[in-house]
Amino acid sequence: MSGWGAGAGGVPSGMSGGFVPSVPRPGGAVPPWRGGGGAVPPGVPPRWGAGGAGKTPWWQQEGMISRVLAVAGVGVTLIGVVMLLVLAAQAGFFGPVPRVVAGGVFSAALIGGGARVFGRAGGRVGGISLAATGIAGAYLDVVAVTAIYGWLHPVVGLAVALGVAAGGVGLAMRWQSQPLAVLVVAGAALLSPFVTSGLVLLAFLIVLQLTxxxxxxxxxxxxxxxxxxxxxxxxxxxxxxxxxxxxxxxxxxxxxxxxxxxxxxxxxxxxxxxxxxxxxxxxxxxxxxxxxxxxxxxxxxxxxxxxxxxxxxxxxxxxxxxxxxxxxxxxxxxxxxxxxxxxxxxxxxxxxxxxxxxxTRVQTLPIALFLVALCYLGLAGQQRSRSTAAIGAAFTLVATMVFFGTVTPEALATQRLAHERLGIATALGAVLAFAVIVVALWCARRLPGMTTGGTDESMLFVVASIAGLYAVTAAAVSIGIATGSADGFIIGHSAATILWMAAATAALFFGLRNLSRSAAVAKLALGSGLLVTAAALAKLFLFDLATLDGLVRVAAFLVVGVLLLLAGTRYARAFAEAGATNPD
Missing domain, CATH: 1.10.357 (Tetracycline Repressor; domain 2)
Incomplete structure (x- = not known):
């Protein structure tokens, strides 16, 4: 800590055995053994750490021992003050008035001694330690008078304590000594719990914080x-x-x-x-x-x-x-x-x-968290703020974990569990989750350092596509369950498959439209569209074919097939037009 410094007269404070001050010689010359040249004359102790013997141990550094001893002295003396105020009362020694007066007089004497020693050569460390002990002791005396003996109303006691602490830090400012302020506050704070407890203790600690x-x-x-x-x-x-x-x-x-x-x-x-x-x-x-x-x-x-x-x-x-x-x-x-x-x-x-x-409750908590995440991510994209985006991502993660705890893959795949767990709350949560995914993509593209068309962006779109498919499925099935229809589960899954394929077709069309404008955007859109197309077909044949029945299954196959035909036709025409434009 700064503030121990040199004492009056330029003599370093806290000298211990082995340190000899550099005494100026006539004409301003310094003895050769202090200037780095010449041999050390007989009778003059060598300087610690001299001669290139390596780094000086902490206990041999100039002023260190005196500071350690001073801090130890502050602690031990303040413990003695606490014993005088508390333990003596418990043992019945003296009366309340002698104990309090003795503590106050002792503290005042320490402060006076510190002020007297501080102005002398090499007295900075001693002055700081004595004054800190006295001021902290006076603070503890006020705590005892207020909390143990009840001689002061708590408001008055806190006001007096504020004055004592303010006087201590004021003296520290005058002496330009951070150690004095730290020792006063630390000593009073650490030993106050031995004098009182409960709300009174909190009040006195808050006074120290405020002062x-x-x-x-x-x-x-x-x-x-x-x-x-x-x-x-x-x-x-x-x-x-x-x-x-x-x-x-x-x-x-x-x-x-x-x-x-x-x-x-x-x-x-x-x-x-x-x-x-x-x-x-x-x-x-x-x-x-x-x-x-x-x-x-x-x-x-x-x-x-x-x-x-x-x-x-x-x-x-x-x-x-x-x-x-x-x-x-x-x-x-x-x-x-x-x-x-x-x-x-x-x-x-x-x-x-x-x-x-x-x-909220368990099922409605994701709704609130996704709404908060939506606000944070939207603000982050508008402000291009990474820190705000990180907070939004954290809320998204927590919301996703809570949402996933209810809307598990098993709940989406099993009709009985779906009817038990899903409903309008999970439908709204899934819609908000999808909105968060869209806004998160927009936000990520606006943040500084995001390279368009890079590997990071491609991975981001892949992850977003998978999460989006899950959110769409959860929303569709939840809405189907919420209608109360006996076939709600089947209708919801059929709608989810159609929505998957519709989203894939839209992504493919968007990518094909941007082939000549932006190769990077087209690559991302086409890649995402093909990925979702593959997922839709996998769901259609691996899940829907076995789970759905009747007209619902027929509708899913017909709509997905038509969308595939449209996508394939548009895909072939786009590349044919590109080949005609660039015959080479």
Whole structure:
């Protein structure tokens, strides 16, 4: 961490045995053993790591031992403060007033000693460690006075704690020391759970998260981003997990929701303010992402309706932040950085998924997910955004897995299972799945880096063709079942075969029309058309011939045969015309 630096007078802080400062000689000369030449005179200890012996071990590096000892001293001393405030109370030692006063006086003495030592030569490390211990101890003292002894109303106690923490980070800014701020926040956050617990603990941890936001606007201190966010997030997540299992009182659940909202709000506001000043601050964007996690987990505490409401509101807020970045005028107005918009889009998508799960049942869930995927893929194609396309693809994958769990190949091939599982919901889901396939193809062709007519595009069309055939079959059979007819299953499969062949004929006609205009487009269309034709014929002879009966089977064979004749005739004429135009 930066900020330990050199002490007053230019003397490196934290010197341990084996380090000898370079003492200037008259005329500005430096002793030869310090300048890299000459032998080391007798009585002068050699410098660690000198002589090209390789990389200096960490414990021999200048100032390292002093920093390790300082951090250890901070931790041990703060544990002693906690013992004074808590363990002494449990054992009945002293009275409440002596314990609290002793803790306050001790903390004040440490802060004063730190300020005094800091201004001396080589006193930077000691000053930082003493001041950090004193400030964190004072914070723990306020926590004890509020949570254990009840001498301060919680609101007053939180206000005093805010003042103590603000004083600590203010001193860190004045001393330009990130380690001081980190030690204050980390020490108070790590030891507060030993003083109190529950909602009071969450409140004091959120105060620490809030206090450090203004610091990040001025100083680029990435470690402070982490230590101000992680304790509040982890403690709230643990409390939410316990509440989801224990079935606590509604008031506690609402307070936990309020804590999650506060953490998320501080995260999004702090992230926006910081990254607007320093667009490359990735740590700020990551801590913003971390701050959204408790609110994403909060719905598990509620029943279905309330959980859906919480997730929907959270999704609306985050996706609004992400959407502002996509509108040029709004982006210039609010100056939302791309990293924050990306994190908001990802977190908002998770919240939207929670809302979709909450508002639907198993059979209707694919409908909601395919609709969301359709919106994302359409927006991605319009904006040419890879990240938005990736989110749309993720929703498509989840929707497909859920849809496939109901509309299995066995359900499509067996009349009994089809009548049990399929209906209007699966029909609508299949239609939306087909729409997603079409929009996904359009989106993929518009994304940067997609080469027209390449191998990747050919494979994409092959996969899309197979998925499209499955969606058409599912839609046709589901609609047939939904009509309530006894022959709905048979009629649906007959219609599916005809639709397969109709789509193949249309693809072949489109490809033949583009033979002279675009060879790449013609190749893709003709390849897809021939593939679907082969699939239609395979289904006709391998499945329909054995399953269908009566006029339905006759109609399927007649329509497919006529379409084959039309396709073959048009195919022969197109290549004959091409040969006449280019006799060579």
């Amino acid at each position: 450090c936001v203004p610091v990040q606007l001025i100083r680029d201190w990435p470690f402070l981003h982490v230590v101000r966010t992680v304790p509040a997030v982890l403690a709230t997540l643990l409390a939410i997990a316990i509440a989801a299992v224990d079935d606590p009182a509604q008031s506690r659940v609402h307070w936990l929701l309020a804590a999650a909202v506060a953490i998320a709000a501080i995260g999004v506001i702090g992230g926006l303010l910081v990254v607007r000043r320093r667009s490359g601050d990735i740590v700020a964007a990551l801590t913003f992402a971390l701050s959204t996690v408790p609110l994403l987990a909060a719905p598990v505490m509620f029943e279905r309706h309330s959980a859906t409401y919480v997730a929907a509101v959270h999704a609306a807020v985050l996706l609004t932040v992400a959407a502002m970045w996509m509108v040029p005028k709004l982006r210039e107005l609010v100056r939302i950085p791309g990293s924050i918009a990306f994190v908001a889009a990802i977190a908002g998508s998770f919240a939207l998924l929670e809302a979709c799960v909450g508002v």
